[in-house]
Amino acid sequence: MRNSRVSQPLVAVSADVCELYDYRWHATPQQYLEAAVASAGVFPLIVPSLGDGLDFDQLLGAVDGVMITGSGSNVHPALYCGDASEANGPYDPARDSTTLPLIRKAIDNGIPLLAICRGLQELNVALGGTLATEVQDRPGMLDHRAPPSDSRDERFSIRQTITIKPDSCLSRLCGAGEISVNSVHRQAIERLAARLDVDAVAEDGIVEAVSVRNARGFALGVQWHPEYWVTSDGPSARIFRAFGDAVRAHAGMRLRAPLRAAQS
Known part of the structure; x- marks a missing residue:
């Protein structure tokens, strides 16, 4: 049992709340789950967005990683002193009430964290940062939204250049310098949280990757979607493999702890 847990340990995965078939569902896109299993080699466990109805300490005592997924919804601006608007929606306050405390507790407990797209934005807000909304409408900014297309592969095509900073967490995985990514978003980091370092930026200066400074464990956020091309894109695969290794x-460290305690 212990060996199987180390080979495919449990990872908590965030869930969106959506209405379907006259029911309220807590769901995660399959692409993230497949990437977690096939590329990270972990067992994804979808966590319902029930906010303070959940015992996060108990949850983090049972898993060895946390993955915060992307979403079509945005973090509610009230959480960073912004103004909500219909144009900036939709919002998912139930998800916000779950992911933000989960992120903070995962970091504090040294549990590996991978935050993707909306997840990067949640990471920044959870640690005290703010977000810029509808960045494509700002002078001098690129349009980071998906190109109009009926093809999902086209919408998530790898087409945007970012620059990875030297000596960053991400550079240790993908190398420093330019790579191409499939960044698809309408809002982005505005004021960076004090505990975060910028690992990569887009050509217009938008933050595309962050890491938690002096984190006890792996703690990386990317604004693009490595889960989408994880089987064919080198940087995407390296991110998920590094997360799985962490x-x-x-x-393994948790399984060895009782043995060390017994020997002391």
Whole structure:
């Protein structure tokens, strides 16, 4: 049992709240789950967005990693002293009430964290940063939204150049310098949280990757979608493999702790 847990440890995965078939669902896109299993080698466990109805300490005592997914919804501006608007929606306050405390507790407990797209924005807000909304409408900014297309592969095509900073967490995985990514978003980091470092930026200066400074464990956020091309794109695969390795290392450390305690 212990060996199986180390080989495919549990990872908590965020869930969106949506209405379908006259029911309220807590769901995660399959692409993230497939990437977690096939590329990170972990067992994804979808966490319902029930906010303070959940015991986060108990949850984090049972998993060895946390993955915060992207979403079509945006973080509610009230959480960073912004103004909500119909144009900036939709919002998912139930998800916000779950992911933000989960992110903070995962970081504080040294549990590996991978935050993708909306997840990067949640990471920044959870640690005290703010967001810029509808960045494509700002002078001098690129349009980071998906190109209009009926093809999902086209909408998530790898087409945007970013620059990875030297000596960053991301540079240790993908190397420093320029790479191409599939960034698809309408809002972005405005004021960076004090505990975060910028790992990569787009050509217009938009923050495309962050890491948690002096984190006890792996803690990386990317604004693009590595889950989409994880089987064919090198940087995407390296991000998920690194996350999986960190999760297995954390699982192994926890399994060895009782043995060390017994020997002391």
